[in-house]
Amino acid sequence: MSRERIVSGEQVTPEEDRVHLSLRPKKLSEYIGQNEIREKIKVALQAAKKRKESCEHILLYGPPGLGKTTLAHIIANEMGSKLYSTAGPALQRTGDLMGILTNLNDGDILFIDEIHRLSATIEEFMYPAMEDYKVDFVVDKGAFAKVINVPLKKFTLIGATTRAGMLSAPLRDRFGLYYHLDFYPPHELKEIVTRSADLLESKIDSAAAEIISLRSRGTPRIANRLLRRVRDFADVKSDGNITEDIAIKALDTEGVDSLGLDNLDRKLLEVIVKFYKGGPVGIEALAATLNEETDTLVDMVEPYLLKTGFIQRTKRGRMVSEKAVKHLGLTLPNDNSSQQSML
Ligand code: ADE
Numbered sequence: 415m416s417r418e419r420i421v422s423g424e425q426v427t428p429e430e431d432r433v434h435l436s437l438r439p440k441k442l443s444e445y446i447g448q449n450e451i452r453e454k455i456k457v458a459l460q461a462a463k464k465r466k467e468s469c470e471h472i473l474l475y476g477p478p479g480l481g482k483t484t485l486a487h488i489i490a491n492e493m494g495s496k497l498y499s500t501a502g503p504a505l506q507r508t509g510d511l512m513g514i515l516t517n518l519n520d521g522d523i524l525f526i527d528e529i530h531r532l533s534a535t536i537e538e539f540m541y542p543a544m545e546d547y548k549v550d551f552v553v554d555k556g557a558f559a560k561v562i563n564v565p566l567k568k569f570t571l572i573g574a575t576t577r578a579g580m581l582s583a584p585l586r587d588r589f590g591l592y593y594h595l596d597f598y599p600p601h602e603l604k605e606i607v608t609r610s611a612d613l614l615e616s617k618i619d620s621a622a623a624e625i626i627s628l629r630s631r632g633t634p635r636i637a638n639r640l641l642r643r644v645r646d647f648a649d650v651k652s653d654g655n656i657t658e659d660i661a662i663k664a665l666d667t668e669g670v671d672s673l674g675l676d677n678l679d680r681k682l683l684e685v686i687v688k689f690y691k692g693g694p695v696g697i698e699a700l701a702a703t704l705n706e707e708t709d710t711l712v713d714m715v716e717p718y719l720l721k722t723g724f725i726q727r728t729k730r731g732r733m734v735s736e737k738a739v740k741h742l743g744l745t746l747p748n749d750n751s752s753q754q755s756m757l
Pocket of ligand 1: 437438439444445446447480481484606609634635
């Protein structure tokens with residue numbers, strides 16, 4: 415269900431991937447926002463280049479759509495390195511990984527998305543690869559089994575995850591550089607929207623770029639997606655120019671409200687208010703009531719609602735805030751004594 419959300423930070427279709435790729439910055443100097451991380455990466459890359467070494471392994475974590483993959487590509491580009499891309503769930507057997515690792519050259523980058531979803535076996539296989547640039551590969555079975563020690567070239571692993579907490583400590587500790595990407599403030603998203611509109615050769619008003627940035631949940635991928643929908647609307651319903659009025663009409667039509675909430679966000683908040691008297695309620699109970707996967711709520715719905723203070727996470731479960739109740743135009747039932755005592 416959440417796959418169809420226009421405000422999901424996840425990548426949706428190969429077509430979107432193609433358009434997104436064309437908007438993606440290729441150099442650090444083109445990258446907008448995450449200033450501290452950008453500066454740290456710049457120093458790390460310059461140091462590695464100066465020493466003629468490969469860069470240390472890098473872990474990028476944060477909600478979907480904030481630019482983890484983009485940064486990995488930029489790092490490869492800035493280092494003049496080749497990037498090989500895979501994802502945690504795609505690496506099922508050590509043989510698959512062996513093939514990839516042994517083909518890497520000095521300085522090459524291996525990008526593993528969703529690295530928290532590596533199996534325990536694959537994770538353990540990675541430890542010596544990351545630490546000592548070698549792998550212990552078991553050939554044959556039973557009495558004939560033997561371990562062969564295969565040396566590797568000095569590659570850089572870039573891992574990306576939405577859940578740093580789900581990484582085992584030994585894997586986490588093998589990353590030398592560790593960057594947490596946070597939601598972008600509206601003024602940076604506005605810059606991104608303006609840059610993207612320029613690349614798409616669309617005329618956009620400053621006020622329209624601001625409307626899109628305010629409804630993008632702090633997420634560049636969503637900002638670019640909303641921009642494309644607004645641009646379609648402007649082409650079909652108007653003269654192609656993206657004005658404030660067109661942006662508001664287009665996004666209202668898409669069900670994206672003034673603060674970027676969509677139907678699923680509003681339903682989640684409403685369920686807490688109406689069924690659970692404002693909370694607290696456990697995430698599993700919420701997922702069951704909404705007929706959604708718990709992971710969907712945790713990865714794709716909650717982060718922005720938490721960040722903006724629409725919900726709070728307590729030991730006893732999720733609670734809506736007064737701000738959320740007001741935004742929805744609702745009132746809390748009178749006997750919400752449990753909520754009052756928590757606030
Ligand atoms: N497009 C997507 N993310 C971006 C970013 N952080 N800077 C510039 N353009 C982008």
